[in-house]
Amino acid sequence: MTYPRALQDAIRTASYVEEKQVRSTSNLPDFLASLLGYAPPWLRALYRVRVVFLGVLGHRTTGIPDFTRAPRLVPMQSGERVSFFEVEAAHADLYWVAVAREAHLSARLAVLREPATHDEAVFRVITVVHLHNAVGRVYFTTILPFHHLVISAMMRFAANRRVRS
Numbered sequence: 001m002t003y004p005r006a007l008q009d010a011i012r013t014a015s016y017v018e019e020k021q022v023r024s025t026s027n028l029p030d031f032l033a034s035l036l037g038y039a040p041p042w043l044r045a046l047y048r049v050r051v052v053f054l055g056v057l058g059h060r061t062t063g064i065p066d067f068t069r070a071p072r073l074v075p076m077q078s079g080e081r082v083s084f085f086e087v088e089a090a091h092a093d094l095y096w097v098a099v100a101r102e103a104h105l106s107a108r109l110a111v112l113r114e115p116a117t118h119d120e121a122v123f124r125v126i127t128v129v130h131l132h133n134a135v136g137r138v139y140f141t142t143i144l145p146f147h148h149l150v151i152s153a154m155m156r157f158a159a160n161r162r163v164r165s
Contacts, residue, residue: 003110003112003126004089004091004095004097004110004112005089006088006089006097007089007095007097007108007110007126007128010097010099010108010128010130011128013130014128014129014130015105015129015130015131015136015140016127016128016129016131016140017126017127017128017129018126018127018151019124019125019126019127020124020125020151020152020155021122021123021124021125022122022123022125022155022156022158022159023116023120023121023122023123023159024120024121024123024158024159024160025119025120025121026121026123026158026159026161027093027113028092028093028094028095028096028111028113029073029074029076029093030161031111031113031123031158031159032074032096032111032158033073033074034157034158034161035111035125035154035155035157035158036074036082036083036085038153038154038157038158040153043150043153046146046150050143053139053142054104054135054139057104057135057138057139058135059102059103059104059135059139060103074096075087075090076090076091076092076096077090078090082098084100085098085099085100085109086098086099086100086101088108093113094112094113095110095111095112095113096110096111097109097110098110103132103133103135104131104132104133104135104136104139105129105130105131105132105136105139105140106129106130106132107127107128107129107130108126108127108128108129109125109126109127110124110125110126110127110128111123111124111125111126112124112126123155123158123159125151125154125155127147127151
């Protein structure tokens, strides 16, 4: 599968791009709901540290996501919001691209679903970051090791969980 247009455009000028893959029998909406609803205590603690860290750097942030209200059916229309993400593009059971914009950086999260076998699919989870200033560079360099841990844990959780719509 080629990347959706919104993702191609973002990648062209990105400061950072990462793609990870996982296999699952889930459909795209269920995978997304599980991915975005993943909220163990250690992840909530990291979000609290993030707020303090950005405050020290002199930046306001959107705060801590409300994981308790993660929708069972993730919005699929451009302009709709889930947590701190705004949907940029989505298509049925194929892909979902959303962006979170802050003063120091913009981060896109994209999930692409590709059939692999008769009952399994490969989910490609793509992170695209645009750094806007020096604070963004310091912040992103600091959090990058944690980003890898968080995304990997979210993907494992989503791959092994079925949401009942």
